[in-house]
Amino acid sequence: xxxxxxxxxxxxxxxxxxxxxxxxxxxxxxxxxxxxxxxxxxxxxxxxxxxxxxxxxxxxxxxxxxxxxxxxxxxxxxxxxxxxxxxxxxxxxxxxxxxxxxxxxxxxxxxxxxxxxxxxxxxxxxxxxxxxxxxxxxxxxxxxxxxxxxxxxxxxxxxxxxxxxxxxxxxxxxxxxxxxxxxxxxxxxxxxxxxxxxxxxxxxxxxxxxxxxxxxxxxxxxxxxxxxxxxx
Ligand code: PGA
Numbered sequence: 001x002x003x004x005x006x007x008x009x010x011x012x013x014x015x016x017x018x019x020x021x022x023x024x025x026x027x028x029x030x031x032x033x034x035x036x037x038x039x040x041x042x043x044x045x046x047x048x049x050x051x052x053x054x055x056x057x058x059x060x061x062x063x064x065x066x067x068x069x070x071x072x073x074x075x076x077x078x079x080x081x082x083x084x085x086x087x088x089x090x091x092x093x094x095x096x097x098x099x100x101x102x103x104x105x106x107x108x109x110x111x112x113x114x115x116x117x118x119x120x121x122x123x124x125x126x127x128x129x130x131x132x133x134x135x136x137x138x139x140x141x142x143x144x145x146x147x148x149x150x151x152x153x154x155x156x157x158x159x160x161x162x163x164x165x166x167x168x169x170x171x172x173x174x175x176x177x178x179x180x181x182x183x184x185x186x187x188x189x190x191x192x193x194x195x196x197x198x199x200x201x202x203x204x205x206x207x208x209x210x211x212x213x214x215x216x217x218x219x220x221x222x223x224x225x226x227x228x229x230x231x232x
Contacts, residue, residue: 105146163194
């Protein structure tokens with residue numbers, strides 16, 4: 001299973017290190033065999049070479065090594081911190097920051113060319129979901145335009161926008177149906193994200209079509225994240 005914590009704009013560098021130390025100890029003590037990822041905010045990234053068992057990635061980066069891209073980090077800055085994993089296409093970046101599909105695909109191409117592990121997010125709005133399963137699948141597939149689905153280090157996260165941060169995840173039937181339809185087009189792992197928490201993680205990850213979870217709010221406390229890992 002793949003479990004990833006997305007801190008979004010929460011935690012500082014100091015609290016991220018503290019979190020990582022606790023998490024790493026927990027993974028060691030429990031001989032955890034799952035793949036655990038953590039995406040802290042950009043300014044909380046550090047050279048975490050002393051932390052074992054957790055792969056730390058960036059929530060975003062610009063598709064260039066360096067240059068005149070005010071406010072952005074490029075691959076040169078990530079390299080210094082030995083970051084080799086990136087999250088692309090999150091609905092908050094597509095929606096709030098206006099990232100287009102073409103830009104998401106450009107980021108994908110650039111970071112794939114550097115051999116990064118790429119978490120690539122897709123997900124539909126409530127309006128699209130209400131239009132039915134066919135419209136939902138069509139929309140999600142359109143968010144994969146320009147993405148090389150055979151890239152060996154690709155992990156896709158299906159995150160319905162209406163379930164993100166709302167406390168109400170998609171139903172097990174919706175997750176099962178959507179993942180099954182998407183998996184017909186994919187060979188990479190497919191994670192679910194959107195209000196995954198301590199009380200629903202076990203049943204969501206028990207679905208055979210689900211290869212892991214991307215967790216936001218419920219991952220912010222290390223004790224909760226560890227408990228979630230224990231439940232799978
Ligand atoms: P949530 O966020 O778990 O708070 O719903 C998930 C995500 O946006 O990755």
